[in-house]
Amino acid sequence: MPASAITMDMPVEEVMRRFPSTIGVFLRHRMHCIGCAVGPFHRVDDAAAEYGLDPVALLAELRAAAAVPVQPSAMRTSACGSRTST
Incomplete structure (x- = not known):
């Protein structure tokens, strides 16, 4: 799906799910x-x-x-085995 598919009436949860790189903007x-219960209903x-x-x-x-x-390389595994951002 192209980035131009993000519209004003798209729910923010869908934006973040389809385009994880947008999480940083929020x-x-x-x-x-992020994680808000209203995310599936709250539009951009x-x-x-x-x-x-x-x-x-x-x-x-x-x-x-x-x-x-x-980029998958933007994630690394910590000493305890959980994934964290670099």
Whole structure:
């Protein structure tokens, strides 16, 4: 699915599931969308409004992040065997 498939009316949970590289955008804006119970229902424009962000700018950031594939080498195994980001 191309990054342009992210739309204002797409639920944020779906955005993060289909495009894991977008999670960083939500974190940078200190949005609590990751793991939120409302994520399956909260759309991109809803989330932008909730956090006082420009929805057009947020959509552009999400699409830009989604265009960059997640690199498996960005994950490593810690000493206890759990996977962590580098």
